[in-house]
Amino acid sequence: MTDAAPPASTVDATVDPGEIARFSALATEWWNPHGKFKPLHRFNPVRVGFLRDRLANHFGRDPLADRPLAGLRILDVGCGGGLLAEPLTRLGAEVTGIDASGPGLMAARLHAEQMGLAIDYRETTVEALAATGAGFDAVLNMEVIEHVADRPAFLAASALALKPGGLMVVATLNRTAKAYALAIVGAEYVLGWLPRGTHNWQKFVKPEELRAELAAADLTVGETTGVVYNPLSDRWSLSRDAAVNYMILSTKPL
Amino acid sequence: MSQSFSPAPQLDGDALIADVLIVGGGMVGLTAGVALASAGFSVIALDRAPLDAQLDAAFDGRVSAIAAGSRRALEGIGLWNHVLAQGHVAEPIRDIRVSDGDSLAFVHYDSRALNDKKARSASAPPSEPEPFGHIVENRTIRAALAARAKELPNLTLLAPAELAGVVNEPSHALASLRDGRRIRAALVVAAEGKESALRAARGIAVTRWSYPQTAIVCTIAHERPHGGIAHERFLPVGPFAILPMTDDHDGRHRSSLVWTEKTALVPAYLALNKADFDAEVVRRVGDFLGRVESIGPRWSYPLSLLHAERYTDERLVLIGDAAHAIHPIAGQGLNLGLRDVAALAETLVDAKRLGLDIGFGEVLAGYERWRRFDNVLLAGITDGLNRLFSTSFTPLVLARRLGFRAVNRAGPLKTLFMRHAMGLVGELPRLSRGEPL
Numbered sequence: 001m002t003d004a005a006p007p008a009s010t011v012d013a014t015v016d017p018g019e020i021a022r023f024s025a026l027a028t029e030w031w032n033p034h035g036k037f038k039p040l041h042r043f044n045p046v047r048v049g050f051l052r053d054r055l056a057n058h059f060g061r062d063p064l065a066d067r068p069l070a071g072l073r074i075l076d077v078g079c080g081g082g083l084l085a086e087p088l089t090r091l092g093a094e095v096t097g098i099d100a101s102g103p104g105l106m107a108a109r110l111h112a113e114q115m116g117l118a119i120d121y122r123e124t125t126v127e128a129l130a131a132t133g134a135g136f137d138a139v140l141n142m143e144v145i146e147h148v149a150d151r152p153a154f155l156a157a158s159a160l161a162l163k164p165g166g167l168m169v170v171a172t173l174n175r176t177a178k179a180y181a182l183a184i185v186g187a188e189y190v191l192g193w194l195p196r197g198t199h200n201w202q203k204f205v206k207p208e209e210l211r212a213e214l215a216a217a218d219l220t221v222g223e224t225t226g227v228v229y230n231p232l233s234d235r236w237s238l239s240r241d242a243a244v245n246y247m248i249l250s251t252k253p254l
Numbered sequence: 255m256s257q258s259f260s261p262a263p264q265l266d267g268d269a270l271i272a273d274v275l276i277v278g279g280g281m282v283g284l285t286a287g288v289a290l291a292s293a294g295f296s297v298i299a300l301d302r303a304p305l306d307a308q309l310d311a312a313f314d315g316r317v318s319a320i321a322a323g324s325r326r327a328l329e330g331i332g333l334w335n336h337v338l339a340q341g342h343v344a345e346p347i348r349d350i351r352v353s354d355g356d357s358l359a360f361v362h363y364d365s366r367a368l369n370d371k372k373a374r375s376a377s378a379p380p381s382e383p384e385p386f387g388h389i390v391e392n393r394t395i396r397a398a399l400a401a402r403a404k405e406l407p408n409l410t411l412l413a414p415a416e417l418a419g420v421v422n423e424p425s426h427a428l429a430s431l432r433d434g435r436r437i438r439a440a441l442v443v444a445a446e447g448k449e450s451a452l453r454a455a456r457g458i459a460v461t462r463w464s465y466p467q468t469a470i471v472c473t474i475a476h477e478r479p480h481g482g483i484a485h486e487r488f489l490p491v492g493p494f495a496i497l498p499m500t501d502d503h504d505g506r507h508r509s510s511l512v513w514t515e516k517t518a519l520v521p522a523y524l525a526l527n528k529a530d531f532d533a534e535v536v537r538r539v540g541d542f543l544g545r546v547e548s549i550g551p552r553w554s555y556p557l558s559l560l561h562a563e564r565y566t567d568e569r570l571v572l573i574g575d576a577a578h579a580i581h582p583i584a585g586q587g588l589n590l591g592l593r594d595v596a597a598l599a600e601t602l603v604d605a606k607r608l609g610l611d612i613g614f615g616e617v618l619a620g621y622e623r624w625r626r627f628d629n630v631l632l633a634g635i636t637d638g639l640n641r642l643f644s645t646s647f648t649p650l651v652l653a654r655r656l657g658f659r660a661v662n663r664a665g666p667l668k669t670l671f672m673r674h675a676m677g678l679v680g681e682l683p684r685l686s687r688g689e690p691l
């Protein structure tokens with residue numbers, strides 16, 4: 001449980017110094033705004049803003065208040081370097097970040113420690129976590145389902161980790177020609193934003209398929225919102241156009 | 255993380271902690287301090303000159319044309335009422351007359367011709383058009399800033415204080431002062447003017463050239479009222495501006511002169527006795543204001559253009575003249591700095607509301623993208639205007655006279671020029687639109 005969260009300072013206690021240097025370099029890379037994660041940093045504000053607004057709305061908070069997410073327990077699945085976990089923590093949430101990559105997690109832990117943020121990072125899977133009956137106010141599956149092997153099982157476990165009345169947010173890529181052109185040909189091959197092979201188009205999912213799978217996990221499915229990139233202004237924004245990137249909200253019935 | 259709403263800068267061991275450290279407490283730096291503190295950030299601003307020296311009447315003899323968009327921003331951060339409270343109400347500019355040397359051709363910009371209801375501020379009575387801007391004495395702005403700063407418990411002014419160095423730690427910048435004090439802040443703002451030491455220390459290159467011109471600035475008293483009209487004359491050596499000021503305490507009508515002159519000749523003009531100096535003034539001003547005499551001291555400012563190759567570095571951002579200094583031909587330098595402040599305040603408030611680290615490079619990149627175009631555009635326009643007008647080469651003289659006539663006749667083009675002079679063109683920060691942060 002997050003109550004028994006390992007303190008962030010265990011980073012130093014359990015790992016040898018050579019490893020720490022490697023994690024530190026990795027953390028620096030994750031958080032370098034001009035480095036290889038630059039596209040993700042540019043994309044990040046729009047999704048953090050969306051999450052803040054929808055979470056505040058769902059839990060009856062003022063999104064522009066000082067710590068609008070105070071006290072909410074949030075599970076960030078596939079948390080990477082902590083690009084979502086850190087801002088959500090500053091907004092008041094108690095965040096648990098899980099990821100399958102050990103070194104990535106150590107980097108995230110180290111960075112949070114440097115920033116003075118208490119975030120519970122664990123190397124585990126949502127299935128394992130759900131089995132312990134974790135009750136989160138919100139579960140975020142942001143840009144992960146296109147990488148999982150068994151999506152329905154993954155979504156069912158995510159739903160299980162949620163409290164009744166809790167909110168689940170899934171963000172992913174649509175299986176359209178446009179998404180293939182932009183996310184794979186464009187982002188991986190032409191612009192070199194992402195390493196080649198990051199995405200497998202076969203794993204992209206259409207919103208209607210995802211909505212059906214969420215409903216099958218006994219969730220009440222809500223709005224679908226697109227996220228679009230404007231190459232002229234070099235900015236991302238929310239849109240009704242879900243042809244490439246999109247997010248779906250769903251809630252667990254009380 | 256130092257990014258919580260803290261009532262006042264706090265102590266961490268021997269270091270003062272703030273969200274933002276502003277180096278340079280000139281008009282732009284202090285306005286940034288007031289804007290950010292008004293938005294809830296804890297701020298420390300330092301200047302190497304003692305504050306009361308800057309408030310001294312002899313420190314800065316200039317006036318500034320505060321464009322409409324800048325005035326709205328100053329209203330939004332609680333500063334404008336302090337400007338009005340300084341005793342001299344700001345003088346609204348109702349009309350700008352631009353003329354070419356001795357020729358009679360001039361462009362006439364009348365704020366009454368601007369019928370854009372959206373451009374009007376809610377505070378102006380509905381029958382009155384919003385003026386282009388207001389002429390305010392720089393020392394009035396400085397006094398208003400000092401008064402507003404006193405109202406903000408989360409804004410600390412350190413002056414005199416000088417920076418010794420800054421080192422970046424992962425979560426903050428750690429600044430040390432020459433007197434041994436230390437300050438940690440998530441972001442350092444460089445507002446030290448043209449000769450920014452922080453900009454140089456980070457190796458940020460600048461594009462820079464000096465104009466062979468120096469501006470002589472002085473105040474004149476005149477017999478007839480100016481009617482709120484600003485005049486800009488393009489004399490062969492450079493622009494000559496007559497800017498309407500408020501009447502003084504004895505009820506004398508006043509205007510401020512910005513007289514561009516060949517740098518080599520300036521010491522001679524400054525050294526003239528009052529009678530001879532006044533004769534030179536009258537030669538340039540003419541007789542439309544009745545009897546004219548200079549009052550108070552004369553100041554001079556060498557002119558140069560400067561533009562920083564980038565506005566940001568790790569946990570550092572440049573604002574005001576530290577990022578860009580332009581020819582005063584259009585009276586826009588301070589206005590650009592105030593737009594920097596409005597854009598920076600909005601960028602940082604939005605970042606904080608997203609839980610982002612306000613010193614993070616991607617956040618600062620947003621500020622730079624936003625401001626660069628406007629700043630480069632005005633640097634180019636003012637440089638071009640100065641070159642175009644500081645000449646008696648006949649084809650250019652002809653071209654600019656034809657240009658004047660064309661601008662006067664072409665309604666939409668003129669409206670665009672007017673709106674630009676008012677600071678109402680482009681993607682405006684919320685503060686410049688008169689909206690809250």
Ligand SMILES: Cc1cc2nc3c(=O)[nH]c(=O)nc-3n(C[C@H](O)[C@H](O)[C@H](O)COP(=O)(O)OP(=O)(O)OC[C@H]3O[C@@H](n4cnc5c(N)ncnc54)[C@H](O)[C@@H]3O)c2cc1C
Pocket residue numbers: 277278279280281282283300301302303316317318319320415416417445446447448449450451469471512555573574575576582584585586587588589590591
């Ligand atoms: C003749 C003339 C007329 C003008 N008229 C207009 C006009 O009508 N309208 C308009 O908009 N603009 C006008 N301008 C431009 C305007 O005055 C400037 O753009 C503006 O003053 C810049 O303000 P600033 O705060 O960025 O820089 P500065 O005014 O240069 O302030 C810098 C401050 O930083 C301090 N400082 C410097 N180095 C350090 C250090 N190392 N440590 C600590 N403190 C330091 C200095 O003491 C100073 O207080 C005019 C300019 C000139 C020359």
